[in-house]
Amino acid sequence: MTDIIDKAAMALSAGLMLLGIVGMGIIELLVGAPxxxxxxxxxxxEVVATPLISPQIRTGVVLAGIAVLGLYAAYKIATPLAEDARAGHETVAD
Structure with a gap:
């Protein structure tokens, strides 16, 4: 059972990580060697060749995706489960 926040966090984090790893990597390949x-x-x-996209930018985009996952995890920990909220009490583990 996923709600809109779950889907948004998964899409944003996956999108940022794919952009940083795959998307920018493909752009670097298309530009050519080295x-x-x-x-x-x-x-x-003398500097004869430089990367098109800085490694710091690529790393920052991937880390932003991981940060979104971290914020999503903190959100899930802080909010009670839907069943517990409806019941109005805590459940006891066996």
Missing amino acids: YSPVPITNEAG
Whole structure:
């Protein structure tokens, strides 16, 4: 049983993580070689190639997806179950 908050949290977190891992990775592949997360230099120390999307941005998008999951977990812990709210009392474990 999922409600609108459950679906929104799952969609947002999955979307952010897929964007950061798969989406931006595909964009980097389409741009072409080199596939390095750091700037590449030649013998003289000149920067000859840099990544299109910074690794910090990609990491931030993935961490934002994980943060959404963390907030969703805190929400689920803080709110009582629907059955307990209707009954108006706590249930005792066996």
